[in-house]
Amino acid sequence: MPFRLHDSLTNALLPLPERTPGETSLYVCGPTVYGYIHVGNARPAVVFDVLVRHLERGGRIVRYVRNFTDVDDKIIQVAVENGEEPRAVSERFIAAYRDDTASLGCRPPWAEPRVSEHIPAIVAHVEALIAKGFAYATPDGDVYYDTAKFADYGKLSRRDLRAQDAERGRGKAGDGKRGEFDFALWKSAKPHEPAGARWPSPWGEGRPGWHIECSAMSHALLGDGFDVHGGGPDLKFPHHENEIAQSEPVYGAPMARSWMHNGFIEVDIEKNASFSDEVLALLPALKEADPELRKISKSDGRRLAELRARDASTLTPEDRAVIAVLERKVQFGQWFQLRRLRERVDGEAVRLWILGTHYRAPLSFDLSETADGPVFPALDQAEKRLEYLYDTRVKLAAKIASGGRGPASGKPALVATFEKLVRDFDAALDDDLNTAGALDPFGQVFGAANKLCDTKKPDPRDLDAADAAIDHLTAVLGLAEGDPEAFFARVTARRVKTRNLDAAHIDDLVRQRTAAREGREFLRADELRAELTALGIELRDGASGTAWRAV
Template sequence: MRFYDSATREVRDFVPREPGKVGVYLCGLTVQAGPHIGHLRSGVNYDVLRRWLTRSGFEVTFVRNITDIDDKILDRAVAQQRPYWSIAYANEVTLAAAYQALGVQPPTYEPRATGHMTEMHELIAKLIAAGHAYPAADGSGDVYFDVRSYADYGALSGQRPDNMQAAVDGPARAKRAPGDFALWKGPKPGEPADAYWPSPWGRGRPGWHIECSAMAERYLGAEFDIHGGGLDLTFPHHENEVAQSKAAGFGFARYWVHHGLLNLGEAKMSKSLGNVLDLDAVQALGVRPVELRYYLASPHYRSRIDYSDGALRESAVAYQRIENFVQRATERVGPGEPGTVCTEFAAAMDNDLNTSAALATLHEVLRDGNAALAAGQDDTLREALASVRGMLDVLGVDPLAAPWRHASGGGNLTGVVDALVQLALEQRTQARARKDWAAADAVRDQLKQAGVVVEDTPHGPRWTVEDH
């Protein structure tokens, strides 16, 4: 297994710190607003990584944090005249629902920044004692990391400290150098009074970067295997994480795995820019969550996605063809279980998680399966179905696995609606049995008006949701 390591800028063989076990830390969201599909790409990409590591025999500890105290959240709280924590929590609930809708597995641990003040205080104190951080001399209560004290600063992002812009997370007058960044922030006029905690340096709140370093060490130890996040986090967030963590004596992340961005137009999808598309907007286009997941997982994780409605719909149609094969093959030979992935698929996934090449292999097996289905070669079909389901399971889009198996016609339907459709089909079957063709046609026509298309097969009626 090999990954492109952003720290060394090369594809490296993956050697975990501890044989058979992998620790992964993913920078989660700052919950000042609900998630857009660019955020959901991160969730899907690292869910695929986790699934592949698990399929490869590793025991995975997966940590994805929630940043629930931050300048942007406080700005929203002031603008909306709401408690900062109510904004953070409401958006966290929305995020969790979106992840669940896309079949993203819950992390092993999902720590919130506000629950780890003690760990942050201990880390900051260690940095001060080692000469890598200092309390501001102006009495503000701010504490800064001394960038010049860490010789390797800029190595992750490939930037020279002398060419970097000043950090904007604290007043310049309180810093020894413009690039020094805040570890702890004292109270500021106009901010919510309940957004502060006691500390050895006075009441205040943490800087963004110290939160992740403290939480990663708490749940994964001083050194762990993979640190993930969006390419846009490389600087300053991840650069600052590396500096403060290694300055404190931590080995920190052995591999840095960054995913590409999702663009809308000429710019990345961003809450601050206002050019966002969320899960509800995608579903309003008639695209199901499983189809969105397929769209987000199909390109190589490091590639940029230039979003368009047309590209999303094309991807949805491609998934529907896969889904149709699984459904027809299941009607013929039964569902079986997800099988072993083929050698070419495994090689693609082991080569820097190349889902694009892996999907090309899947489609080759799919063609063989469709040929076996047409020729009535049940043994070959059974083998192809198991292989296809195994590969889809790695990508998290197996139609017969939770949560997709309850949307039996391929529509965005709950199990309750599924049961109602089945009830109507039973009534139609009973009408046909007693040769009441008018009643049977009436049920079929009513279902069609509701967008449900019924197809009679040798194995009984099968229904799908009509595309509009």
């Protein structure tokens, strides 16, 4: 079956566009590097990584470009606050981004352009827009895009933005803008802004506005009318709408042949919350009065601190309910950051969790509070599943290596089954990258492989078919493809650390138990096991001794 992909522009499932036969040109909007990324940023990173892997597995060459926006107001703000150069800020968070996405099992794109390296091209692009009458400079040295001039403005988000603009009154937009939706192509440098964030231009020193970099860089690396433009759902408007408006008048052709947006990650602060009945009763009215309470915002921490600073006796029940909600919001805000979340769950589990839902459907981020701190039910489940996948790979490799094979006579029972499951898997991915659907045959392959390992003398051809199928599946989804020992070492080390366990002490208890077992003192051995179980340690007695894991 040919690959079909949902196109956000037409809202239809279309065959994969192909500007050059056998090749796919893909541009995905990357992060603005002013801070650590959160789980919402993780989703497009993972989704597009799987898209690329699947297309490449199908024999295509994929030109995958994902930019770093390293010139931006927010970066300047962080730099000024910290008294460092903007460049230092962006470098630090580019490194952090790479580390975080690597933990998610994402491979680096084909190209990772940065705004700071494309300033001349951006200036030239702005000049072209002015020359064609789509942009205007103000006396202050700013340049704005004139949205009224672009007839298709709003086509991606399917909104009649120009009518809205007229309704709200052009000329009243302020900032020297002619229309409300006009946006900055070039921003003049302000006196307090650092030297590392200003570049010369025909309109004076300044920097590119947000949006223009993607038009310039996608063109520089992929040219006109490339195949797929992707990104997070919030970028649809205004970012991608503006990219279209900037690119199409200059190049006279659709910017991209298709648009791909993933769904949001939703945070429901009420779900699994341990709010008191009083709070629950007050909540609907409070949310009605203050919609800000619904969503996580940067001001939550400050607001919470203010309320806590007040004399407790002056707090109304409503105030106390707001405090409870704010506490929950702040907690979510912290753990939503991937770097923080990785203290509790493996990046690869985050990947499996993301791939368990179709990329366009909403995905909810769950957090439950326990006596031992926050737990993430869906992510913990994914991590357990990953342990199963890696365990299976270990078992299969051991079975193949140990020569525990039967005669290659008769007919192999499972070769065709494995081949069919792989076909089902590929077919699910071909259908608009249905990773959740693909996890069905994926799981069945692992189940069948496990079963095969439990049989006494499996047919070698079946074993090889299982091995080949697993290679294929894990490489495409980027799950359980690493070294199993490294995975278990990583996960156990993290758990030992979060629970303040002493690995040497555990090793010692395990040794004592082994000695007891060898002396057939099973009572003593079971006591030691119980002690370890209480610590959250699981023992696995095997042919090559006893291994332990934190669970």
